[in-house]
Amino acid sequence: MTGTIFDKGLHGRSGKYIPENDCPVDEALLPIQRKSSLGLPRIAEQGVIRHYMELASKNYHIDKGIYPLGSCTMKYNPVVNEEIARDNSFCGLHPAQDEADVQGALELIFNLQEALCEICGMDSFTLQPAAGAHGELTGIMIARDYFRERGEDRKFVIVPDSAHGTNPASVSTCGFTPVTLKSDERGMINPADLKEIISSETAVLMLTLPNTLGLFERDIGKIVKIAHDAGVLIYMDGANMNALMGIVQPGKIGIDIMHLNLHKTFSTPHGGGGPGSGPVGVREHLSAFLPIPGVVKKMDNFEFSWGSEKSIGKVHSYFGNFNVFVKAYAYICRLGAEGLREVSENAIINANYLMELVGRFYDVKYPGPCMHEFVASAVNLKEHGVSTLDVAKRLLDYGVHAPTVYFPLIVKEALMIEPVETEKKETLDSFAEIMEKISYEAANNPDLLHEAPVSTPVRRLDEAYAARNPDFRWHERK
Amino acid sequence: MRGIRIKEGQQMSYIQNTNQDRKEMLKTIGVSSLDELLEPVSSEFRVKGKLKLPEPMSEAEVVGRFERLAAGNNPASSMKSFLGGGIYDHIIPATVRYVLSRSEFYTSYTPYQAEVSQGTLQSIYEYQSMICGLTSMEVANASLYDGATALAESILMACSIKRKNKALVPAAIPKRMKDVLRTYVAGKNIIIEYIPFTEEGTLDVKELKEKLDSETAAVVLVQPNYFGVIEEAEEISAIVRESGALLISYVDPVSLAVLTPPGEYDSDIVVGEGQSLGLPQSFGGPLLGFIATKREFVRKSPGRLVSETVDIIGNKSYVMTLQTREQHIRRANATSNICTNEGLCALAAAVYLTTVGEDGFREVALQSAAKARTLYNMISGLPGCSIPFGDNFFQEFVLKLPVPADEFLNEARKRGVLAGISLGEDFPGLGDSAVLVAVTEKRSREDLQLYRDIVLRIGGGK
Numbered sequence: 001m002t003g004t005i006f007d008k009g010l011h012g013r014s015g016k017y018i019p020e021n022d023c024p025v026d027e028a029l030l031p032i033q034r035k036s037s038l039g040l041p042r043i044a045e046q047g048v049i050r051h052y053m054e055l056a057s058k059n060y061h062i063d064k065g066i067y068p069l070g071s072c073t074m075k076y077n078p079v080v081n082e083e084i085a086r087d088n089s090f091c092g093l094h095p096a097q098d099e100a101d102v103q104g105a106l107e108l109i110f111n112l113q114e115a116l117c118e119i120c121g122m123d124s125f126t127l128q129p130a131a132g133a134h135g136e137l138t139g140i141m142i143a144r145d146y147f148r149e150r151g152e153d154r155k156f157v158i159v160p161d162s163a164h165g166t167n168p169a170s171v172s173t174c175g176f177t178p179v180t181l182k183s184d185e186r187g188m189i190n191p192a193d194l195k196e197i198i199s200s201e202t203a204v205l206m207l208t209l210p211n212t213l214g215l216f217e218r219d220i221g222k223i224v225k226i227a228h229d230a231g232v233l234i235y236m237d238g239a240n241m242n243a244l245m246g247i248v249q250p251g252k253i254g255i256d257i258m259h260l261n262l263h264k265t266f267s268t269p270h271g272g273g274g275p276g277s278g279p280v281g282v283r284e285h286l287s288a289f290l291p292i293p294g295v296v297k298k299m300d301n302f303e304f305s306w307g308s309e310k311s312i313g314k315v316h317s318y319f320g321n322f323n324v325f326v327k328a329y330a331y332i333c334r335l336g337a338e339g340l341r342e343v344s345e346n347a348i349i350n351a352n353y354l355m356e357l358v359g360r361f362y363d364v365k366y367p368g369p370c371m372h373e374f375v376a377s378a379v380n381l382k383e384h385g386v387s388t389l390d391v392a393k394r395l396l397d398y399g400v401h402a403p404t405v406y407f408p409l410i411v412k413e414a415l416m417i418e419p420v421e422t423e424k425k426e427t428l429d430s431f432a433e434i435m436e437k438i439s440y441e442a443a444n445n446p447d448l449l450h451e452a453p454v455s456t457p458v459r460r461l462d463e464a465y466a467a468r469n470p471d472f473r474w475h476e477r478k
Numbered sequence: 479m480r481g482i483r484i485k486e487g488q489q490m491s492y493i494q495n496t497n498q499d500r501k502e503m504l505k506t507i508g509v510s511s512l513d514e515l516l517e518p519v520s521s522e523f524r525v526k527g528k529l530k531l532p533e534p535m536s537e538a539e540v541v542g543r544f545e546r547l548a549a550g551n552n553p554a555s556s557m558k559s560f561l562g563g564g565i566y567d568h569i570i571p572a573t574v575r576y577v578l579s580r581s582e583f584y585t586s587y588t589p590y591q592a593e594v595s596q597g598t599l600q601s602i603y604e605y606q607s608m609i610c611g612l613t614s615m616e617v618a619n620a621s622l623y624d625g626a627t628a629l630a631e632s633i634l635m636a637c638s639i640k641r642k643n644k645a646l647v648p649a650a651i652p653k654r655m656k657d658v659l660r661t662y663v664a665g666k667n668i669i670i671e672y673i674p675f676t677e678e679g680t681l682d683v684k685e686l687k688e689k690l691d692s693e694t695a696a697v698v699l700v701q702p703n704y705f706g707v708i709e710e711a712e713e714i715s716a717i718v719r720e721s722g723a724l725l726i727s728y729v730d731p732v733s734l735a736v737l738t739p740p741g742e743y744d745s746d747i748v749v750g751e752g753q754s755l756g757l758p759q760s761f762g763g764p765l766l767g768f769i770a771t772k773r774e775f776v777r778k779s780p781g782r783l784v785s786e787t788v789d790i791i792g793n794k795s796y797v798m799t800l801q802t803r804e805q806h807i808r809r810a811n812a813t814s815n816i817c818t819n820e821g822l823c824a825l826a827a828a829v830y831l832t833t834v835g836e837d838g839f840r841e842v843a844l845q846s847a848a849k850a851r852t853l854y855n856m857i858s859g860l861p862g863c864s865i866p867f868g869d870n871f872f873q874e875f876v877l878k879l880p881v882p883a884d885e886f887l888n889e890a891r892k893r894g895v896l897a898g899i900s901l902g903e904d905f906p907g908l909g910d911s912a913v914l915v916a917v918t919e920k921r922s923r924e925d926l927q928l929y930r931d932i933v934l935r936i937g938g939g940k
Contacts, residue, residue, distance in 0.1 A: 002596075005604050005832050014835030017571045021845045022923040023852035030847045031708055031872055033738045039611025040836040048573050048833050055597035056582035063581040069590075076492050077585050080537050086575070089548035092555030094565055095762030096899045098891060104550025105761050118530050130623040130763065131818035133805070144665060169805035169815035173634075175665025178810045216518040246529050247516065253523045263818065267492075269581075272598040273588040273620065273782065273821030275764030291661070313661030314654055317564065317626040317751070318762025326544075333543055336534030339490035345512055346493050346500075352515050353503040369515040396594050404590075407806070424494035425503060456593040459789040466787035466799040470776070472617045473607040474786075 002054050006474045009041025058457040059272070060401050066427050068354075070373045070404040070416025071164065071212055073242045073264035078334070081267065081327035090326050095318040099303050105322065106302035109295040112329045113279075119332075119340065120238070120258060121249025122281030126290040128320040132239055135259025135278025136170035136206075141312045142257055142282060142289040143204045143233045144174050149310060152231070154203035160189055162212045162408040167237060176203060183410055187213040187366040191222040198230050204257075208237040209250065212408040212416070213366055214351060214373035216243075224254035233257060233286075241265045242420070243348060243372035246341030257282050266328035277324040291315050346421035347372040350428060354419045357432035361439040365411055373418035375411050376403075378442075386442040388413040390449035393460060394441065397453045398434045490534040554759060558925045559896040562874050562916020563652060563704070564625060565762060566754050568732070568842065569920050571833045574756045574826050584822055588782075592797045593789075598821070599796035602784040605828040612734045613748045614741025615770035620782040621824040622767030622816065625751025626655045629698065629728055630662035631780045631814055632747045632769060633670070636696035636724045638813070639778050643668045646689055646723075647698045650675040650705055653904045679707040679867030679876065687717060696724040696747075701740070702733055705914065706850075706874030707867050715743040731755055731768070733872045735843035747771045756830025757823055766823040777803060780814030845919035846873040849926065853917055856930040862937040866908075874916040876901065876908070880937050883913045890932045897929065 043051070060067070067074035085091070093102055113125045129135040140157065147154050157171040160181045168178040179197060184190035189207065198205070205227045210216045217223060227234050236250050236258035242265045244250070250258050262268050263276035270276070282290060292311045293304035335343065348371055355364060355374040362376040378388040392402035392415075404416040419428055441448045453459065495503070509515055516524075535543065559567045578584060582597060589595030589602075602620045609618035622628040633645045647659065649672040659670055671689055674682045681703070690697065697718045702708050711727070718725045726747045727740035732754045734740075740748045752766030753759070771779050777800065785799040805812040831839060850873045858865050862880025869875075879886050883900040890897035898913035905912070917926070 002600060004600070004607075005828075006607065009832070009835070014838050015571075015833070017834050017838055018569060018841045018845060018919055021841075021848060021919075023845075023849045023926065025848040025851045027844075029851055029869075030736070030844065031870075032736050032844075034734070034736055036614065036739065036742070037611075038735060038836055038839060040608060040831050040839055042835045042837065043832060045573060045833065048829070049576070051832070052573075052577045052580075052601070052829060055601055056577075056580050057597070058594075058600075059582040059586045059597035060591070060594035061582050062585035067587065069587060072587055074587060077581075078492060080540065082579065082584075084541065084544045086579075087544070087548050088555060089551040089553050091758035091760045092553030093551055093761040094554035094559060094561040094567070094759045094896065096561050096563060096565075097552075097554055097896065098887075101552040101891070102550075102761065104547040107550060108547050115531055130627075130820070131816070133815045133817040134623060134627075137815055141661060141664070165804075165806035165809045165812070166815050166817050168810035169808075169812040172810040172812075173665065173815050175667070218518050218520075220523065221520065246525055248519060248523055249525055249529075252525075269584045269822075270587045270818070271584050271820075271822030272586045272595075272825065273602075274818045275820045275823060276818040292657070312664075314657035315627070315661055316763065317624045317654060317658065317765060321763040322761040323758075323764055330540055330544060333532065333535050334537065334540045335491050337529035337531040339534050340529065340531070342491040342493060346491070346495060348515055349500055349503055349507075349512060350495075352507045352509075356507050369509075369517060371518075392591065393593065396591060401587075401594065402591050422492050422494065425499040453593050457596050458593055458793050458795040459791050461592050461789050461795055461797045462787050463797055463799070466785040466797050467802075470783070470799050471786040472603075472776075472783060473610040474604065 004474050005041050005051050008047060008051060009043030012042045013044060014042045015045045065400055066423050066431055067401045068403045068417045068419050068431065070418045071239055073418060073420055075267055075420040076422040077267055077269040078331065081330045084330050085323050085326040091323055103302055106295050108329055109325060110297055110302050112325050113295065115332050116260060116279055116281060119245055120281045121251030123284040124287040124290060125279050125281045126294060127279045127325055128291045128316045129259065129278035129280055130316055130321050131274060131276040132259060132261040132278040133166035133170060134315060135280045136166055136237065137173055138280045138291060138315050139235050139257040139259055140170050140174040140176065140204065142286055143235065145289050145312050146286060147203055154201050156202045157204040157206055158197060158202055159206045160211065161410050163208055164212065164237065167206050187215050188217050189219065189223055191219050191226055194223060194226050198226060198232060202230060202232045204233050204235050206235040206237065208240060210240050210243050210371040213375050214370040215366060216371055220253060228254065239264060240372060243344055245344040246337060247344055251283050256286060262324050262328040267331045268324050268327040275321045275324055277321045343421050350419040350421055350423060354417060354428045354432060358417065358435050361436050373416060375408065376415045376417060377411055378413040378415060381439065381442040384442045384446045386446050386449050388415055390452065391415065391438055394438050394449045394452040395434065397455045400431055400434060554896055557894050557896050558928060560898050560915045560917060560929065561896045563899045563914055564751050565759050566916060566918050567759060567920055568754055568918050570756050570758065573833045574829045577829045578822060578826055583825055589798060596795060599784050601825050601828055603786060603796050605824045606784060608828060608831050609768050609770055612731055612739065613770045614739035615748050616773040617776045618768060618770040619779060620784060621820040622769055622781055623820060624765035624767045626658040628749040628767030628769050630659050632726045632749045633663065633668065633696060634666065635778050635780060636726060636747060637668050639775055640695040640724060642693055642695035644693045645670050645696045645698065646673055646686065646694060648673050648675065648681050648700050648703060650703050651700060652704060679705045680709055681714060683713065690721045690723065694721060694723045696726050698726045698728060700728045701737065702730060702872040705867055705876045706871040708737065708870050708872060711738060711743045719744060732843050732846065735840045736847065746775065752827050755827035757826050764820055764823050766820050766827055776800065778813055781816045781819055842919050846917060849919065849921050850874065850917035853926045853929060856926060857933050860933050860937050863933060873918065874914060877913050877915050879911045882910045886936050887913065889936060893932060895928060895932060897932065
């Protein structure tokens with residue numbers, strides 16, 4: 001157990017970081033109202049660093065090993081991108097600076113917008129959304145204003161039952177009602193089912209491509225036609241774009257709106273839960289609705305464009321997570337068209353290979369080629385009294401991270417596995433061996449799994465206790 | 479094998495597998511080529527040929543390309559910057575960058591597997607505790623995107639708690655924030671009414687009383703307000719309390735070291751922009767939205783929360799909790815759609831506050847205020863200048879010049895000074911010569927004198 005920073009620093013002393021004040025002013029002239037303590041620690045620099053290094057040692061992370069979280073695309077984060085993004089010329093810019101002083105930043109934003117348009121086959125992109133869910137929200141707002149402008153009162157958004165939870169949440173935040181579309185026995189959208197629930201009141205069909213089962217919708221052509229014939233816009237959750245770069249341009253197959261996760265597909269780090277970036281691309285008929293401002297090129301200069309009357313407005317204080325753009329653009333520059341296609345091809349090969357190995361010991365409900373990820377199930381271990389959660393926790397004992405568990409909701413005891421392209425064959429072999437061992441342990445010594453993990457910084461947590469007696473902040477214990 | 483064009487021994491895409499590896503893998507899978515795996519993607523939907531993107535580059539070429547882009551920027555942090563309006567040029571101790579550059583933190587995922595994420599979880603818990611301490615509130619979450627969206631989320635939250643659909647917001651916020659609010663609430667039929675400001679630059683309390691009715695879910699107090707002016711928080715709070723509406727306080731975290739914390743004037747929800755807490759300006763992103771609330775409202779609050787708990791053998795530990803509010807469980811009925819937030823920025827804030835500590839943080843606030851006051855003293859009497867809202871400010875004030883703001887700002891820029899933000903566009907009532915001037919502890923007396931000289935020259939030249 002690591003004591004909190006407050007336990008360590010409540011009665012110590014801090015280093016001095018603020019130079020002497022060369023503008024002393026009588027304190028009576030200053031707005032000093034507060035009498036209570038701020039509750040901040042007092043701790044010298046070495047103590048600060050030791051504390052955070054101790055915390056660091058308790059984290060699993062990509063630089064340590066495979067991170068096969070389905071739908072999260074935990075790929076290697078190139079270190080050169082971090083180095084570039086730390087440059088003061090990027091991170092020292094104030095958003096209210098004169099355009100003439102930020103030409104490099106605007107050029108970068110413009111180039112990234114252009115590159116994402118090409119990768120996705122879209123006509124314009126906004127980089128403003130700060131995360132994937134934020135992108136969904138932005139995209140659905142665009143659809144909302146599009147129909148308002150046309151004077152069409154459409155209330156519903158169709159969302160497949162395999163979708164991420166953010167999809168229906170974004171839909172309802174925008175004032176639409178989500179309608180669930182059941183996946184068929186293939187794990188896909190069945191055009192006949194879609195036809196049945198689509199109506200003149202449907203605004204958007206929100207699909208994930210490839211879907212969360214790692215499957216490319218085989219009937220995408222028919223799906224697009226049914227939706228468009230009904231005047232419905234098609235939104236694509238691009239969380240899984242790592243499967244499609246250089247292979248499918250969504251805009252070219254009829255997708256009207258989509259978001260990307262730069263912190264997945266374009267290698268920027270997750271930071272333990274952000275900052276991410278969720279750019280949104282649209283085709284021409286929706287370009288006018290994008291948030292303001294965008295960046296345009298005029299002769300040799302780059303400037304903000306404050307858009308049309310139709311713009312939905314703004315979804316971020318400024319222009320989005322600029323520092324994340326720097327890293328994503330560096331990645332795109334390094335890889336080029338060839339490299340990006342290699343990424344998707346290798347992601348697909350890695351996923352199919354691992355599915356073949358893991359599928360020897362676990363159920364894979366939807367076999368046949370997957371794209372960049374697949375969903376296995378521990379349902380066959382139920383007879384030993386072992387759950388998916390037990391498997392996940394046992395994986396931690398073997399020093400690897402667990403897959404995404406219990407998602408998508410349509411697969412019982414789901415283990416959603418995305419190996420990503422940067423992992424090598426030997427790593428996948430060894431992960432599969434561990435999965436195999438665990439399946440034997442489940443049969444022969446299930447308690448090993450029930451008690452797992454035993455080799456982690458803490459044992460299995462009492463989540464119910466936390467939910468009943470939540471403690472959100474530190475208090476000094478007398 | 480079609481599709482794989484990389485030369486053996488060289489690649490651009492950070493891929494470790496060799497052609498030989500791939501050959502073996504395809505054999506294990508039981509297919510003869512990648513094309514077979516792509517069979518579900520009908521050929522009519524596939525990209526023909528290559529994407530039109532620049533050719534791949536070596537690492538050195540990428541670095542060179544970005545050096546050229548960087549050369550096109552003149553960063554505020556290397557100039558004498560008086561730009562604020564929400565983003566400030568404060569001193570950042572080296573510890574912050576060091577901890578944030580540790581891949582144990584930046585390459586980790588959301589702490590869903592708590593047993594191997596205790597570092598992230600404990601740091602969020604400590605961050606939450608620090609935000610609670612600064613604001614004097616009972617609960618703070620793990621972060622939201624930025625100040626503007628945090629304010630929007632707080633209005634959605636208040637409307638959901640009160641089951642009402644009107645919020646009163648000061649007119650003295652920038653257009654970009656009004657745009658965010660309008661965009662966020664448009665689908666929820668929430669009405670936002672703006673309360674004008676007085677000649678002193680403060681919230682018009684009379685107007686507030688008039689607009690405050692039984693349909694009002696919440697009133698937003700911005701402290702200090704966008705013009706830097708300190709509001710009568712207790713008075714406003716009492717008016718709001720009497721009406722039964724909730725009080726949302728939007729605060730500058732640095733100001734909390736010296737101003738009355740919002741919990742002490744009975745705020746129900748506290749939000750703000752945390753960039754000042756150790757984050758670089760970064761052209762306005764990533765930022766750090768923070769939100770804190772009373773415990774009674776926690777189940778209506780957006781985003782992730784970390785709680786202390788125990789493991790099965792009683793070890794103190796940390797875990798994400800009350801997830802039944804969140805989108806991955808509650809889906810369409812979640813309190814917010816937020817998932818990924820600004821975790822690493824929250825870590826930066828925690829490391830910053832830990833490093834400067836109780837006394838250092840107070841020093842930052844005091845020096846910023848003292849230096850702002852010094853600049854005020856230096857320029858308030860200069861010919862043609864006026865400071866319309868007086869000296870009731872924290873670290874930022876409005877300055878009116880004898881010339882159009884843009885002319886002044888351009889002149890200053892030539893001398894390496896970013897002299898403020900022009901206010902005319904967002905607040906036409908202030909005329910075209912008003913600028914918002916922010917002063918932090920990073921400015922020296924010399925910087926302030928240079929500012930004074932520029933104002934003097936501009937004034938004298940007329």
